[in-house]
Amino acid sequence: MNGPASVSDAARAWQGPRPPWHGRYVTLDGMRGIAALAVALFHFNISQAPHGYVAVDFFFALSGFVLATSYLPRWQAGMGTGEFMLKRLVRLYPLFLVGVALTTVVGLARLHSGGDTSLSLRTILISTGINAAMLPSPLTNTLFPLNVPAWSLFYELVANFLMIVLLFRLPRVGIALVCALSAWWFVPAVVDNGSGNIGAVWHEWPIALARTLYSFGIGMLIARMPQPEHRPSSWVGVACLVAIAAMLMADPQFLSATAYDLACALLVSPLLVWCGSRFEPSRRFARIAWFVGEVSFALYAVHWAVIEPMRYFKDDLHYNAVLMAFVFLGACLAIAWLCVRWIDVPARTLLSGVLRRREKAQRLRHAALP
Template sequence: MFTKTAHPPWHGRYVTLDGMRGIAAMAVALFHFNISQAPHGYVAVDFFFALSGFVLCTSYLPRWQAGMRAGDFMTKRLVRLYPLFLVGIALTTTVGLVRHYTGSDASLKLSTIAVSTVFNALMLPSPLTGTLFPLNVPAWSLFYELIANLVMIAALFRLPRLALVAVCIASAWWFAPAVVDNGSGNIGAIWSEWSLALARTLYSFCAGMLIAKMRQPAHRPATLGGLICLAAIAAMLLADPQWIGVAYYDLACTLVLSPLLVWFGSRVEPSRKLAPAAWFVGEVSFALYAVHWALIEPMRYFKDDLQYDEVLMAFVFLGACLATAWFCVRWIDVPARTLMSDMLRRRKEARLFAGTDRSTDG
């Protein structure tokens, strides 16, 4: 993977945040596979949004200030997200069709599956179902991620810190009462929750941007703090404190704990021995999130029908998710992104050449 004289692939990265993102993705998958083993896994989505706001603001705000156009930014985001997103849609649609024809799930008509798949493959919600992405339900957050990206490049980059704080306050004011009424923070996957999902997204996204605008340390020490962050994100998503109530715990995770963990995780790094594992789970985290829904029902057959041990099956399921995610990153995502980037670069060079040629002719 790398030579002794070259930098390792995690050099210059926020390795603690990579590891936390990987743990959060596994918690989401485990929540969907067996809710009792990760009862609050869904609040990982809020951590993802806060982390995305931090990373994108850190990486792209200077480029935007230097003149980067919105179209170029959104193109880069689509190149980053679309290959694995499409793989997830393809896999979950395949599983959905198999379940439909075998009679294990006939809740959706074939025409609904066909139309929904077309819309979903374009990263758009299905117009025929109450669920935005009926065959790959977790994809709803990727749709709102794109919306947040567009809002960021079009408006949020222009706002001062105080205005971002105002967006956070307004967003929290809108969705927090709904979380209490709903009894949990698991909100956003259906059409009727669109405004709450948007507010939930913007709160965490703007919180991440505010963290990025804070003064960053010149050096991130490899201390026990990195390990604490990894343990803390796992504890937050796997714990189920009864004394506070589900809705209030979810709000605490969304409003306070997730941004706090992004802030702390951006300032410390794990030890050298832990860095490779943290980098790996972070590297495959998006792929895991995109494809894990397709593995749930096949793996549940062993847990529910054959009565295999739940703990054993949780490890087998997560292992299968990690292996599938690694394969998708290595053999699909990296080649596809390279090809798309090369095509866009050649097209841009061709436009520049044509413009230069016309100006010369004139």
């Protein structure tokens, strides 16, 4: 769920005179933001985004494309597994930890008030400690019981590791074979399950891994296609933004949920990544697309903590559901922006500086060897 810009680029984006989307895949940024909003809306009120969970397949395809575009040349130049995984942790961990912290606070508050006693204090505390290490909890059926959507971030790290140790070494036909085998495992599971909403619990791990590797591999294949030297700004970029919103919020009656989810995961999401990587929106939409993309990961990481407080107004006080959906998404965007501005950018800048000094020291030590 990350873009190709570096931490220093992200820091300048908030204060530099140059448009912050300069050099970015703006359409992909915007689609990532819309997808994150759809996931949040699905969790808040499933009827308003009934297939919002297939955004995860889009995220994995997008991540495969972005990481292959950004890191394959660096791997070919000698980047090691440890260096790559450290960079991924720097990118993911600050906001991941914020999400764990916020959802734990909400979980403790609900336990104290009696609003949710399904998890004991012991389970909450131990699971929080394990989850904070980006590992699933062995105490519950749900991998991340207090921040359920974090399961996909765990599989993102798994896919990142497999990419640097295996997938980068494979030719295109090898990656295509990985995608075919993953689809062969994933499709029957979706048919048996009745939907593509799979991956958050322990017993689904083989299907979740297949789901991840299919989309991730497809994204890598798209990155290894010939890329245009220039991405024109046109209505096609705007159409991509509309298309992903329609995909995640539609509920067509002429298709079963199974068929729709498989079509979105196997065909539509990769097609949107391919199209979004070749066209940009017009300038009037670029700022909005960049902004929702910039806060998308933060929104995904923290939105679960906002759901229960907001549901009180929707379910208990019976406020208008559509109004509350807008209030909920507005609150998520505001919190996400604050997290990016005051936590994520400073933390990644600091951690990236530590990594650069570490790499420089290693180069100096190697240069000093006889």
